[in-house]
Every structure is written in C-alpha cells, then in structure tokens.
Amino acid sequence: MPQTALGPEQMTTDQPPQDLAALIACPKCDAVYRATDPGTGERAVCARCHTVLIAPRKRAGKQIIAIALAVVVLVIAATIFPFLSIRAAGVVHDSSILDAALAFSSSPLLVVLSLAVAALIVFFPVMRALLAIYVLTPLVLDRPPFPGAIRAFRLSEALRPWSMAEIFAIGCAVALVKVADLALVAFGPAFWMFSALVILMMLQDSYMCRYSVWKSLEK
Incomplete structure (x- = not known):
C-alpha cells in the first residue's frame, strides 16, 4: 500500500490558533505534522516511528x-x-x-x-x-x-x-x-x-x- 510521510511542523507560541486545525500529532512519539489528506488506498505515516496516522478507505x-x-x-x-x-x-x-x-x-x-x-x-x-x-x-x-x-x-x-x-x-x-x-x-x-x-x-x-x-x- 502506498505510504506518504508527512512533513514535520515545528509548533511555536506565536502560531495563529486557526492553523492548529491543520496539524496532527503522532500518538506514539508525539511528533507534530501538517496534515495532508492521502488518496484512497494510500496512508500517511509518521516519518519518525512509522505509525499510521491517516488511512482513508473506500466504503x-x-x-x-x-x-x-x-x-x-x-x-x-x-x-x-x-x-x-x-x-x-x-x-x-x-x-x-x-x-x-x-x-x-x-x-x-x-x-x-x-x-x-x-x-x-x-x-x-x-x-x-x-x-x-x-x-x-x-x-x-x-x-x-x-x-x-x-x-x-x-x-x-x-x-x-x-x-x-x-x-x-x-x-x-x-x-x-x-x-x-x-x-x-x-x-x-x-x-x-x-x-x-x-x-x-x-x-x-x-x-x-x-x-x-x-x-x-x-x-
């Protein structure tokens, strides 16, 4: 199954609050990424620990x-x-x-x-x-x-x-x-x-x- 590694985003205190909705955190290693929706059948994985973060499936x-x-x-x-x-x-x-x-x-x-x-x-x-x-x-x-x-x-x-x-x-x-x-x-x-x-x-x-x-x- 194709996999896409999300690009990491450094969170800062001066980041606008509305941008937080576009971020996703890895539940295993707490790395923070800007979420990118993969195509159907593809998966977005953490670049650090390879945990699957986003995996949309058809139906x-x-x-x-x-x-x-x-x-x-x-x-x-x-x-x-x-x-x-x-x-x-x-x-x-x-x-x-x-x-x-x-x-x-x-x-x-x-x-x-x-x-x-x-x-x-x-x-x-x-x-x-x-x-x-x-x-x-x-x-x-x-x-x-x-x-x-x-x-x-x-x-x-x-x-x-x-x-x-x-x-x-x-x-x-x-x-x-x-x-x-x-x-x-x-x-x-x-x-x-x-x-x-x-x-x-x-x-x-x-x-x-x-x-x-x-x-x-x-x-």
Missing part, C-alpha cells in the same frame, strides 16, 4: 457498521450458548462466558472484580460497537452527525484499551493447555463465536481512520 464506514452489528450479535449469542464443556470422572460441566467472568462473585469481596472482568470482555466491546454505529451511520448517509456524536466517539476511543476480548481468548488458551491433561475439554458454540468476535474487533480497529472520522464530525 470503510459501511464496512465498520456491518462489523459492529456482527460484533453485537456475536457477543449476545456468545453469552447465551456454552463456551466450554468439561468432562471429568463422569461429571460434565458446561460453562458460558458470563460464568467465567462471574466466577469470583461467590465472595462478596470479589464481586467488584467479577463485574470488572464482565465489563472488559463483554460490555465494553458491545458499547464500542454501538457507539461506532451511532457515530458513523449519519456520516455514511451524508447527514449531519447525531447529537453528542463527538462525545460518543471520544468515549469509544477511551474504551479501546479497556476492551480486552482478545486477552480473555489468550487466557483461555493458556488455561486449556493446563486443563487438557486433567479432563476432557470440548469447545461449545460460544467458543467459535468468541473467536470470530476477536477477529472482527481487530478488523474494526484496522478499518477505522480516526482522523477522517474526527474531520467529518467537526465540519
């Missing part, structure tokens, strides 16, 4: 909305169906994602931990997907943003580091390696749904050009 909004809808459906379905089935000594136990998240709720002191785990692997991914739909739907339809769209997108970005569905998947993989020698483990429908969910969330983040969204919201 990306519709794709992200479709992925977000799929994420919501998969999360709801994954919490209903069994995630794992464990058989040991003639006893079979089915466990769902919520069972795993609320495993510590039997102790009053650990209820907060159980709720935090449930939020990180279930509620935050759903909330981010719903916020993406709320923000992008009017932009895709060439209509003015919904009320509070800027705050909604800011909240979605704030929740991004705390949406840890992939961390839960890695933790399950490590646990299964240890449990496999002690019991017979079978994957339930929710396991495959959750695996697809992790992939879709990665695609959603990769398709999202945050610079383009902010630019559309601020018009």
